[in-house]
Amino acid sequence: MKCESCGAPVMSLGRSGRYFCDYCDTEAVVTPLDESLDGLVLTGTFSETPCLTCGDTHLEIGSLDRHAIKGCRRCQGILISRSSFALLVHERRAAYGGADITPEFDPALDGPRDHHSRLMCPNCCVPMDSFFYAGPGRVAIDSCDRCERVWLDCGEITAITEAPGRR
Template sequence: MKAEFSDLPIVCPHCTHRNVDLSRMVPVDGLEPVYPLEGESCPRCESEFWAGVLDGAPIKFCKVCQGILISHGDFGTLIRTRRADFHGREMKPKPFQPEELKERCICPDCHQVMECYPYYGPGNAIIDSCENCDWVWLDGSELNCLIASPGLRPVS
């Protein structure tokens, strides 16, 4: 997939390095860092992984690429709650590129390849999940995009 910020592919086909435009990353509101997770690294960029809390849910996240690891149940609750409470300007989702489905993320807990698939709710995002550990991985800014995408919003 070609990134808007450059002509570099998001993932290099030769070395699998992931090119990330950190200037476009928008931090997730309400994410509270708790402590660094010794011996655990981000499944995308291999930077230090952190434990955190997001809307009361325990998460793991990366301060560098802004990726978030959250349980399936907490992910569903977070999306429903934040979409219902969203009052900002909706962002038209950009179509995802089929190449994104070829990227693989390794679960930081069981070290198995996570399943990669399109998110089936409002917005266009490719999410990764681990059936063994019940984790969902969201790349940086994907949560914000899903929340701000047009579509049916639950009543809060």
């Protein structure tokens, strides 16, 4: 993402969820990825972190609502801190006004990863745990206990948001 006023490449995410230019302090317009189910915003600025599932592409600096994340443009997976994830779930469920949706669930595709296919935490280089998210929705997430980051596959935050249960 480039600042429309001065062309600077790097943006800071404000607490409001808006991006500001580090150089001239103007607000930058962010557009979610065209095809993103989850409303993923990516800045075009690549991080050092390889995508956990694609491997051969790097995660971009980005955001979901007001929360800083790293995301993959190809698979639309999301690396987010556990605390931001908890807040995001709370905020999105509270804001959701649509019908409760229980999506199709295929245990082979959508269940926790088996012992041999665990993802490696890019920060700690240890295998991440894979388990059913304890909240609404039948969604398997990957989590690193050491650095408290969570990996979400494309569509998982939306499935959690739309699942039946207390809002």
